[in-house]
Structure formats: C-alpha cells, structure tokens
Amino acid sequence: xxxxxxxxxxxxxxxxxxxxxxxxxxxxxxxxxxxxxxxxxxxxxxxxxxxxxxxxxxxxxxxxxxxxxxxxxxxxxxxxxxxxxxxxxxxxxxxxxxxxxxxxxxxxxxxxxxxxxxxxxxxxxxxxxxxxxxxxxxxxxxxxxxxxxxxxxxxxxxxxxxxxxxxxxxxxxxxxxxxxxxxxxxxxxxxxxxxxxxxxxxxxxxxxxxxxxxxxxxxxxxxxxxxxxxxxxxxxxxxxxxxxxxxxxxxxxxxxxxxxxxxxxxxxxxxxxxxxxxxxxxxxxxxxxxxxxxxxxxxxxxxxxxxxxxxxxxxxxxxxxxxxxxxxxxxxxxxxxxxxxxxxxxxxxxxxxxxxxxxxxxxxxxxxxxxxxxxxxxxxxxxxxxxxxxxxxxxxxxxxxxxxxxxxxx
Amino acid sequence: xxxxxxxxxxxxxxxxxxxxxxxxxxxxxxxxxxxxxxxxxxxxxxxxxxxxxxxxxxxxxxxxxxxxxxxxxxxxxxxxxxxxxxxxxxxxxxxxxxxxxxxxxxxxxxxxxxxxxxxxxxxxxxxxxxxxxxxxxxxxxxxxxxxxxxxxxxxxxxxxxxxxxxxxxxxxxxxxxxxxxxxxxxxxxxxxxxxxxxxxxxxxxxxxxxxxxxxxxxxxxxxxxxxxxxxxxxxxxxxxxxxxxxxxxxxxxxxxxxxxxxxxxxxxxxxxxxxxxxxxxxxxxxxxxxxxxxxxxxxxxxxxxxxxxxxxxxxxxxxxxxxxxxxxxxxxxxxxxxxxxxxxxxxxxxxxxxxxxxxxxxxxxxxxxxxxxxxxxxxxxxxxxxxxxxxxxxxxxxxxxxxxxxxxxx
Numbered sequence: 108x109x110x111x112x113x114x115x116x117x118x119x120x121x122x123x124x125x126x127x128x129x130x131x132x133x134x135x136x137x138x139x140x141x142x143x144x145x146x147x148x149x150x151x152x153x154x155x156x157x158x159x160x161x162x163x164x165x166x167x168x169x170x171x172x173x174x175x176x177x178x179x180x181x182x183x184x185x186x187x188x189x190x191x192x193x194x195x196x197x198x199x200x201x202x203x204x205x206x207x208x209x210x211x212x213x214x215x216x217x218x219x220x221x222x223x224x225x226x227x228x229x230x231x232x233x234x235x236x237x238x239x240x241x242x243x244x245x246x247x248x249x250x251x252x253x254x255x256x257x258x259x260x261x262x263x264x265x266x267x268x269x270x271x272x273x274x275x276x277x278x279x280x281x282x283x284x285x286x287x288x289x290x291x292x293x294x295x296x297x298x299x300x301x302x303x304x305x306x307x308x309x310x311x312x313x314x315x316x317x318x319x320x321x322x323x324x325x326x327x328x329x330x331x332x333x334x335x336x337x338x339x340x341x342x343x344x345x346x347x348x349x350x351x352x353x354x355x356x357x358x359x360x361x362x363x364x365x366x367x368x369x370x371x372x373x374x375x376x377x378x379x380x381x382x383x384x385x386x387x388x389x390x391x392x393x394x395x396x397x398x399x400x401x402x403x404x405x406x407x408x409x410x411x412x413x414x415x416x417x418x419x420x421x422x423x424x425x426x427x428x429x430x431x432x433x434x435x436x437x438x439x440x441x442x443x444x445x446x447x448x449x450x451x452x453x454x455x456x457x458x459x460x461x462x463x464x465x466x467x468x469x470x471x472x473x474x475x476x477x478x479x480x481x482x483x484x485x486x487x488x489x490x491x492x493x494x495x496x497x498x499x500x501x502x503x504x505x506x507x508x509x510x511x512x513x514x515x516x517x
Numbered sequence: 518x519x520x521x522x523x524x525x526x527x528x529x530x531x532x533x534x535x536x537x538x539x540x541x542x543x544x545x546x547x548x549x550x551x552x553x554x555x556x557x558x559x560x561x562x563x564x565x566x567x568x569x570x571x572x573x574x575x576x577x578x579x580x581x582x583x584x585x586x587x588x589x590x591x592x593x594x595x596x597x598x599x600x601x602x603x604x605x606x607x608x609x610x611x612x613x614x615x616x617x618x619x620x621x622x623x624x625x626x627x628x629x630x631x632x633x634x635x636x637x638x639x640x641x642x643x644x645x646x647x648x649x650x651x652x653x654x655x656x657x658x659x660x661x662x663x664x665x666x667x668x669x670x671x672x673x674x675x676x677x678x679x680x681x682x683x684x685x686x687x688x689x690x691x692x693x694x695x696x697x698x699x700x701x702x703x704x705x706x707x708x709x710x711x712x713x714x715x716x717x718x719x720x721x722x723x724x725x726x727x728x729x730x731x732x733x734x735x736x737x738x739x740x741x742x743x744x745x746x747x748x749x750x751x752x753x754x755x756x757x758x759x760x761x762x763x764x765x766x767x768x769x770x771x772x773x774x775x776x777x778x779x780x781x782x783x784x785x786x787x788x789x790x791x792x793x794x795x796x797x798x799x800x801x802x803x804x805x806x807x808x809x810x811x812x813x814x815x816x817x818x819x820x821x822x823x824x825x826x827x828x829x830x831x832x833x834x835x836x837x838x839x840x841x842x843x844x845x846x847x848x849x850x851x852x853x854x855x856x857x858x859x860x861x862x863x864x865x866x867x868x869x870x871x872x873x874x875x876x877x878x879x880x881x882x883x884x885x886x887x888x889x890x891x892x893x894x895x896x897x898x899x900x901x902x903x904x905x906x907x908x909x910x911x912x913x914x915x916x917x918x919x920x921x922x923x924x925x926x927x
Contacts, residue, residue, distance in 0.1 A: 108693075108695060108725075108726040108727075108787050108791075109636060109640065109695045109696060109726060109727055109728040109786045109787060110636065110637035110639075110640060110695070110786060110787050110788070110789060111635060111636060111637060111786035111787065111788060111794050111796070111799060112634060112635050112636055112637055112638070112799070113637070113788060113789065115635065115799055115802060115803075116788075118802065122805060148589070150588040150589045151588055152583065152586070152588070153583065153586075154580060154581050154582050154583050154586045155580045155581055155586070157581070160577055160578070160580065160581040163577040163580075163814070164574060164577055167570055167573040167574055167577060168570070170564060170565045170570065170573075170772070170773070171564050171565055171567070171570045172564050173562065173563065173564050173911070176562070176563075176564045176565070176769075176772075177772040178560040178561055178562070178769075178771040178772050179558070179560045179771045179772065180772055213623050213774070213809075213811075213812070214808075214809045216807070216808070216809045217807060217808055217809065220806060220807035220808075221807065224522060224658070225521060225522050225525065226519060226520065226521060226522055227520035227521060227522055227523070228522070229520075230519065230520060240806075241806060241807070244806045245806060245807060248634070248803070248806065283518075285518060285519045285520070286519060315518075316518040316519060317518075317519055318519040359586075359588075361588040361589045361809075362580070362586075362587040362588050362589065362590055362810075362812070362813040363580070363812055363813065363814065364623070364809065364810070364811070364812045376519045376520060376521035377518050377519060377520050377521065378520070378521060378523060378526075379520060379523065381518075384521050386521070389521060389522070389525055392525060392528065393525075393658070395532060396630060396650075396651060396654045396655060396658065397626070397627060397630035397631065397651070397655060398624075398626070398627055398630075399623075399624045399626045399627065399771075399774065400772075400774070401623075401774070402623070402772070402773055402774045402812045402814070402815055403772040403773065404573070404773065404812070404814055404815075405812055405814075501583070
C-alpha cells in the first residue's frame with residue numbers, strides 16, 4: 108500500500124500568500140472600483156537591465172546553431188558564471204573561495220528548502236520567529252518538527268524570538284541545537300546584524316558543532332558599512348556555515364530563476380560515530396543526483412549582472428528600490444508610526460498602531476485605504492502585532508501608500 | 518552536533534558518466550590524435566528549432582519593459598503552457614486532464630527524483646534492472662534501500678530484471694510492492710511495451726494499492742501504433758499512476774530546462790489508518806514549498822513547441838534522430854550483432870559480442886575503434902553484457918560508428 112509521508116499533515120492548511128490573495132479577491136469583489144495598491148508579496152517590478160537583456164538575446168542565438176548549442180551543463184553551474192561570482196561577490200570582502208565551493212541553482216527557495224536533506228532527520232532545528240516559511244515548512248515535511256500547538260509552534264523546533272525588544276537579534280539558544288537558520292538582511296523584518304553580532308552566532312556554532320544556514324538573498328541592498336555582506340567575513344565561518352545567494356531580488360530574476368549556494372570544503376557534518384564528513388561532497392552528490400543545472404540562458408543572464416554595464420544598471424535598480432524603502436520608512440515615522448528595517452533591506456517592518464493584531468491591521472488597511480501588506484503573524488507567532496511592506500513597487504505607488512497611511516482613521 | 522544523512526553513505530562512490538569521462542580522458546591523454554566519437558551520454562546535439570528561438574527572443578524582450586515583465590510565476594507553471602500540453606499531448610489520445618493535474622518544472626530528473634518525498638519512507642520500492650540511476654539513488658538517499666550486496670543490489674529494493682530473455686518486459690513482482698518505477702520507451706534499453714503489456718502493470722497496481730511512477734520522457738520518439746504514449750491510455754491508470762514528461766529530448770531542452778509531471782486528482786495514497794489522501798494535493802504542496810516555477814523564458818519556449826511551425830520543426834528533428842537510430846540498428850544487425858530498441862526510442866541496446874562484459878566491450882570499442890558508448894552494467898546488474906549507443910549524434914558521426922564496428926577485431 109502506497110502510504111504517504113504523513114509529516115505533510117503537520118503543515119498548516121493554508122499558505123500565507125494564498126490567504127492574502129483570497130481576502131483581497133473577496134474585498135475586490137465587493138468593491139470593484141477600489142484602487143488597490145499591493146505592497147505584500149516581495150516580488151520585483153522593474154524590468155531587467157539592458158545588459159542582461161542583451162546577454163540573453165545572444166544566448167538565445169547561440170542555441171540556434173549546432174556549433175554553439177548548449178545541452179546539459181554542469182549540475183554545479185557553468186564556470187564562466189562561478190568565476191565572476193567569486194570575483195565580484197566575495198573577493199572584494201577578502202573572502203577566497205574555490206570554484207568547487209559554489210553551486211549554481213534555479214533559486215534560493217529551492218536551495219534553502221533542499222539543504223536539510225543532507226542532514227540527519229532527527230536533528231534539532233532552530234528558527235527565528237518571524238521567519239521565511241520555507242525553512243520551517245521543509246523541516247516539518249522532513250519530520251523534524253513534531254506536532255504544532257495552538258500557537259502554531261512546533262514542539263521540536265527551537266524558536267528564536269526576534270522582536271523590537273531585543274533589537275531583532277535574539278540571544279543564542281540556551282541549549283544545544285544542530286541546525287540554525289539565519290537570514291540577514293532579514294526577511295521579513297528588514298533588519299541586519301553587525302559583524303560583532305553575527306560573530307556571536309559563528310562562535311555558538313563552533314562550540315556546539317552546529318551548522319548555520321545563512322540566507323543572504325538580500326545582501327545587495329546593504330547600504331551601511333558595518334553590515335556583513337557574507338557570513339564568511341566572520342572568522343571561522345567557513346567551518347560552520349552554508350550561505351545562500353540569489354539573483355532574484357538583486358537583479359530582478361524572480362521569473363528567470365538563478366541563484367547559488369556556497370558550501371565551503373572545510374565545512375564538516377558528523378557521522379553517528381562522530382567522524383567528520385564533508386558537507387560539500389554531500390551537497391554535490393545531492394545536486395548531481397536530483398538537479399540538472401540551471402537554464403543556460405539564465406546563467407548567461409546572471410553573468411551579465413557582473414559586466415561593467417550590468418553592475419552599473421543593477422546598482423541603479425537597487426537605489427530605486429531603496430529610495431522607495433526610505434520614502435516608506437521616513438514617511439511613516441513622520442506620522443508617528445513605529446518602523447524597523449528599510450535601511451539595508453527592501454522591507455519595512457511596521458509595529459501596528461494601538462497594538463492591533465496583524466490581521467486586524469491588514470483588514471483595516473485593505474478596507475479603509477485599499478493597501479495590501481503582509482500580516483506579520485503570517486511569518487510566525489513573534490510577528491504578531493507587526494505588518495510588512497515591500498519597497499519593490501514603483502515610485503508613485505509607494506508615495507501613494509504613505510499618503511494613504513496619513514488618511515487612516517485609527 | 519550536525520549529523521549527516523548517513524543514507525548517502527550507501528550510495529556507490531562513482532557516478533557512471535564521470536567514470537566514463539575519466540576513462541576517455543585517460544585514453545585521450547595517451548592517444549592525443551585519436552578521433553573519438555561519443556555516443557555515450559544521451560544529450561541532444563541539434564540546435565533549437567526556429568519557432569522556439571523566435572519565441573525566446575520575444576520572451577526576452579517582454580522582460581525588458583515594465584508592462585510585460587514577468588516576475589514570480591505560478592509554482593505549477595503558466596496556464597498558457599498547461600493548456601497546450603493538455604491539447605496536444607493528451608487529448609489526441611482520448612485523455613482528459615484538468616489544468617490542476619499538470620505541474621510544469623525545470624526537468625524530469627528533478628521531478629522523478631523529488632516525487633518519492635511525498636511517500637512514506639518505509640515503502641517497498643520496485644525498480645527495473647537496468648534502470649535510470651536517479652530512481653534508485655534518490656530512494657537510497659531517502660533510506661528506502663538498505664545496504665548493497667557485492668553485486669550492487671540493495672537488500673530492500675525489489676528488482677525487475679529486464680533482459681532479452683523476457684523481451685525486456687519482466688513479470689510483475691510475486692509479492693506486494695508499494696512504488697513501481699517504469700520507464701517506457703525505456704532508457705537504457707530503448708524498448709517499449711504494448712498497451713496490453715502495460716495494462717498488466719496497471720492491474721497489478723490496482724490490486725496492490727501500489728503507485729506506478731511512469732517516466733515517459735521519450736514518448737515523442739514512438740513510431741509504431743500499438744505503443745502507448747501515455748500510461749493514461751490504459752483504463753484505470755488515473756487511479757494508480759503519476760507520469761513524467763520532458764521537453765529535453767523531445768525538443769532539445771536539455772540546456773533550457775522544462776518538463777512536467779501529471780498527478781491526477783483521482784490518484785490516492787494512504788494514511789497509516791488506511792484512509793486515502795490526494796497525491797495531487799501533496800505534490801502541489803511539495804512544489805509550492807520547495808520550488809518557484811520554471812523560467813518564464815523556458816516556458817515560453819515550451820509553448821512554441823506546440824505552435825504549427827514548432828510541431829513541424831520538432832518532428833523533423835525527431836525523424837533525424839530516429840533515422841540515426843535506424844542506421845545504427847540496421848547497420849549492426851547486418852554485421853551479425855544482436856541489437857534491441859532503436860525503433861520507438863533514441864537508444865540502441867547492444868548485446869556484447871562473445872559474451873564480453875560491458876566494461877571489457879567499452880574498453881575494446883574505445884581502444885580499437887575510438888567509439889564511446891555506455892556500458893550496460895552501469896545501469897544495473899541486469900545490464901551486464903550489454904552496451905548502449907544513442908541516436909543523438911549527427912548523421913556523419915553515426916554512420917562512422919557503424920563503419921567502425923565493422924573494423925572491430927573481436
């Protein structure tokens with residue numbers, strides 16, 4: 108009898124963004140003339156840069172002749188791209204990586220979802236709350252969570268509460284945990300750690316033989332000097348951390364699909380007898396067996412991100428989004444609203460006025476001023492009482508949202 | 518302590534195609550002037566069709582303006598593609614599918630690797646031998662195999678020996694198995710089943726509440742009338758089978774990455790208490806959580822496969838490859854070599870002359886006549902004494918290989 112993986116039944120029924128979509132559709136149905144502005148889902152809106160478009164046209168043409176046609180590529184990604192990643196993303200920060208330590212993929216969502224497969228199924232997983240749901244859901248599906256309680260907390264997860272009270276930098280766990288998911292610049296709070304703060308985590312992981320799964324998908328949005336772009340800026344991190352990077356937000360690749368994961372060769376997991384075992388070798392085997400490389404066209408597009416024109420054009424796009432973030436942040440603060448993030452990340456994390464619940468504030472915003480954000484509690488229990496806005500919209504919409512906040516009758 | 522998934526340690530050390538590559542590199546090193554012809558790896562060689570190239574240029578241009586820019590798409594694939602898949606791939610065979618039963622992805626390797634995640638980890642898995650290694654390796658990694666014996670057979674797998682003696686159609690298992698991987702037209706043997714033969718498997722699955730994982734990646738190469746293009750041509754298969762389809766070989770997408778999987782809504786797995794549970798719902802949840810959709814450009818390219826020009830051009834490419842298969846097959850048979858497949862599939866499966874082992878014959882071919890094929894034993898123990906050639910080369914290389922066979926001193 109083909110029994111199912113019953114761990115899936117521990118997942119919560121509805122997915123945050125489909126719940127939001129349903130509520131918006133319902134409102135729209137009753138209010139067909141409402142001019143709704145959506146700053147909910149973190150998808151980009153600016154078109155791809157000319158340098159990337161040009162590179163893709165060239166790649167498409169290559170596919171049309173037998174001499175330059177590209178069939179199966181390396182599962183780990185093309186060398187032409189990996190070389191540029193090392194040169195432009197790590198060497199400027201004094202980080203030296205070998206080509207075999209970079210694994211190009213079709214997305215950081217996939218990589219951060221799949222990485223748990225190379226670890227034992229009984230490990231203790233530690234997650235921030237609020238958190239990007241993929242980290243928790245994939246560990247629930249793998250059987251590492253146990254059952255949820257009424258507060259949507261799973262019995263076997265160790266939660267790290269990340270709130271305004273602790274500056275969105277929770278203390279390290281009091282006991283031992285095996286896997287630690289960190290995301291900085293953070294989704295959803297938009298906050299960051301300093302190098303000194305991040306070092307505390309690296310030191311914890313060293314001491315406890317834990318592995319940090321460091322999601323740096325928003326690295327390109329960092330504006331301030333003391334914020335680490337990569338966890339490998341911290342001494343010893345190459346022995347305790349895997350890092351995820353993406354072209355999705357950096358360069359508008361949400362529809363193109365290209366990302367990469369760094370698994371240093373010095374990084375070890377452990378066999379049950381305590382013997383160390385290379386995580387690079389395990390991830391390589393995982394990717395070679397279950398993945399067939401990212402699209403050649405997408406990899407050529409990603410290469411163009413690092414050309415002189417590409418880098419300049421990307422920088423302009425990022426400035427555009429970060430100006431949006433500033434407009435939201437400063438606009439709302441001037442209205443007396445408590446805001447976090449939005450300085451080194453394209454998300455602004457808003458404390459709901461009058462201690463409203465996240466969903467109550469969501470409804471108020473939708474019904475009174477026709478703005479769609481994301482209820483903070485959708486990212487986990489410590490997100491209750493918060494609300495997320497993204498900077499990925501266009502300028503005029505962003506400005507309108509700030510004006511509409513001013514019209515809220517609270 | 519971050520313990521690893523020790524099931525990975527049950528995998529055999531070296532991957533077939535890297536072993537071949539090493540042996541070829543070694544030979545090439547000692548014989549730099551040898552003109553080596555490679556009919557080993559099943560990668561396509563013909564460039565993409567003009568209709569596909571044109572569609573991709575249009576899609577690239579769409580990405581350059583804000584109005585037509587495509588960000589995150591549906592995890593299940595775009596409707597524009599799914600509609601055409603249903604219309605051109607299933608309706609002509611009298612198969613009626615709902616759009617929600619098709620899941621577009623970045624490759625059949627990924628889908629056939631990931632599908633086992635939605636099933637219980639203690640299921641009994643049944644595999645043909647020889648077999649596409651992904652089916653077995655992914656179940657080894659998930660802990661369903663147990664340890665291998667000296668003959669490279671895993672204690673918990675139920676092997677279905679597929680050889681010339683049983684016409685490459687092994688009998689159904691004598692006991693109960695839960696998951697059955699079938700691939701027809703078959704990789705590596707190039708053989709097919711008739712509808713009546715496939716019905717035996719569907720009936721077995723019904724009786725035993727098993728699920729058939731049917732890989733139809735080579736469906737487009739079928740030339741004869743009684744060979745089923747889809748398992749859903751068999752009555753009742755929608756209650757027992759998942760089907761994998763790919764654009765890789767059909768339309769030359771090995772570097773572009775686009776495929777799809779059919780999970781009928783009527784298909785049920787079982788909870789431990791025996792209650793049925795929708796596999797479509799589980800796969801949808803898996804894909805929404807761990808995948809972010811195939812590249813928009815690749816999906817637009819796949820859509821063009823079904824345009825009038827696209828279909829004509831694809832057909833020409835397929836005829837080209839199948840003419841290669843015929844040249845190999847008929848050429849070798851006329852030399853007295855025992856051959857299978859190559860009629861409805863782009864692979865010719867050769868019985869090694871004089872009962873040589875697969876690797877001995879591989880070496881003989883490489884050293885004497887500088888041809889690279891794939892040793893049959895690389896696909897499993899029942900492949901011992903066989904050797905695979907692909908039809909995916911160009912015409913002149915294919916013809917040369919047949920001539921070189923004639924020069925073999927056996």
